[in-house]
Amino acid sequence: MALARQVKSLRMHSPLVAAGSGVRGRLAALLLQLGERFGRKLNAGGLRIELQLSCELLGQMLDSHRATVNKELIELEQRGLTERVSRQIVILDEAGLRKLAENVC
Numbered sequence: 001m002a003l004a005r006q007v008k009s010l011r012m013h014s015p016l017v018a019a020g021s022g023v024r025g026r027l028a029a030l031l032l033q034l035g036e037r038f039g040r041k042l043n044a045g046g047l048r049i050e051l052q053l054s055c056e057l058l059g060q061m062l063d064s065h066r067a068t069v070n071k072e073l074i075e076l077e078q079r080g081l082t083e084r085v086s087r088q089i090v091i092l093d094e095a096g097l098r099k100l101a102e103n104v105c
Helices: 002-012 023-038 055-062 066-078 094-102
Strands: 039-041 047-049 082-085 088-091
Touching: 023 039, 023 047, 023 055, 023 066, 023 088, 023 094, 055 066, 066 082
Parallel strands: none
Antiparallel strands: 039 047, 047 088, 082 088
């Protein structure tokens, strides 16, 4: 909960709050930010965010519903941009996520 409040507070002062931006783009931007701050490069490729991230927590960070975040995470996985391992997220394609986030930032 404290992490969600901190990220939400940071987000209020960042380009993540772009008017009209959808949950998918905001989620991509958030994952990139979390990856930069809490990520660890994997030997097999990818960047694992070293936080336990539930859809509920991500929804709080994005002012969205858990179910919407889950749907968008599934879409990102199907596109090969991310994967979920337990409650951690691995960024597989940073460039692809940046493309989605460009509409936000």
